[in-house]
Amino acid sequence: MIQTAMIRAATQTLIDHADELTQLDRAIGDGDHGLNMRRGAQAVQARLDELAGLSLNDALRAMGLTCMSSIGGSSGPVFGTLLVTMGKELPADPGPADLAQALDAGIKALTRLGKAEVGQKTLLDVLDPVRRVLAEGGPDLTSRVRKCATDSATATAHIEATRGRASFLGERALGHVDPGSRSMALIIGAVCDTL
Numbered sequence: 001m002i003q004t005a006m007i008r009a010a011t012q013t014l015i016d017h018a019d020e021l022t023q024l025d026r027a028i029g030d031g032d033h034g035l036n037m038r039r040g041a042q043a044v045q046a047r048l049d050e051l052a053g054l055s056l057n058d059a060l061r062a063m064g065l066t067c068m069s070s071i072g073g074s075s076g077p078v079f080g081t082l083l084v085t086m087g088k089e090l091p092a093d094p095g096p097a098d099l100a101q102a103l104d105a106g107i108k109a110l111t112r113l114g115k116a117e118v119g120q121k122t123l124l125d126v127l128d129p130v131r132r133v134l135a136e137g138g139p140d141l142t143s144r145v146r147k148c149a150t151d152s153a154t155a156t157a158h159i160e161a162t163r164g165r166a167s168f169l170g171e172r173a174l175g176h177v178d179p180g181s182r183s184m185a186l187i188i189g190a191v192c193d194t195l
Contacts, residue, residue, distance in 0.1 A: 002194065003059060004052045009190040011041035017186055024179040032073060033179040040071035040079065056094070060087030075180065078110060078123065085109040096141055100134035103127055121159040123180040126152045130188060146192040153177060153185035 014021075014037045022034030043066050044051070051059045064083030068076050089102035107127050111117060118128045129152045133145050156178040 003056055004048060005194045006191050007044065007048060007051055007059070007063070009194045010187045011045045013186045013190040014038060014041040014183060015045075017182075021179050021183055024177055024182055027176045029179060030073070033075060033183070036072045036075050037183050040067045040076065043067075043070035055092065057087045057090055057092070060084070060090070074114070075183075077113060078180065079183075081109050081113050082106045082127075096134045096137050100131050103131040103134065107131065119159065121156050121178045121181075123178070123184040125156050125159065125178070126181045126184040126188070142192045142195050146189050149185040149188035149192075153181040156181045 018034035018038035020034065021037055022031060025031050025033035044063050047062065047066060051062060054062060060083045064080040064085075064087060066080075067083060068080035070076065071079060085106045086102040089105045091098055094102070107118075107124055110124060110127075114122070116122045116124055118124045126149050129148050130145055133148045134141070138144075154177060157175055159178075160174060
């Protein structure tokens with residue numbers, strides 16, 4: 001089932017890249033992002049059989065709640081809120097425009113949660129460009145979404161952090177990719193690879 005394949009791919013890529021994410025977070029954060037994301041991914045993987053029997057909406061909500069309860073730091077509420085919000089917003093059989101609308105709702109929910117905006121070196125700097133690509137639609141959408149996510153995460157190295165722990169570093173955070181943005185790009189890339 002495609003839903004199970006997407007969940008397995010997204011969680012496994014976080015587990016496989018935990019060391020990279022930890023290194024990114026050591027540079028501008030407290031160094032636990034990779035470990036936290038791996039813990040959350042493993043908690044979701046432990047529920048794969050259960051998630052396989054749920055609708056996409058219910059699976060997203062269940063994964064969101066799992067993230068909130070298993071991922072430490074700010075990442076648990078952030079990734080959890082995004083998944084729960086998307087679970088509320090998506091129709092049963094979503095197309096690209098539906099995904100764009102659900103991401104828009106997720107971005108708004110995260111903005112309320114963390115008082116962050118696009119352009120402040122957070123995962124919003126991946127989600128918003130991806131939302132725009134999905135809203136545009138058109139040919140080669142999956143590959144364009146994957147490239148957009150990867151390029152947008154890489155571009156966070158050139159953004160000065162004004163939110164989160166990295167904001168305390170000021171200009172010293174420049175040149176470093178935001179770990180949450182990299183996590184988001186990895187998840188999006190893994191999902192694209194299963195489509």
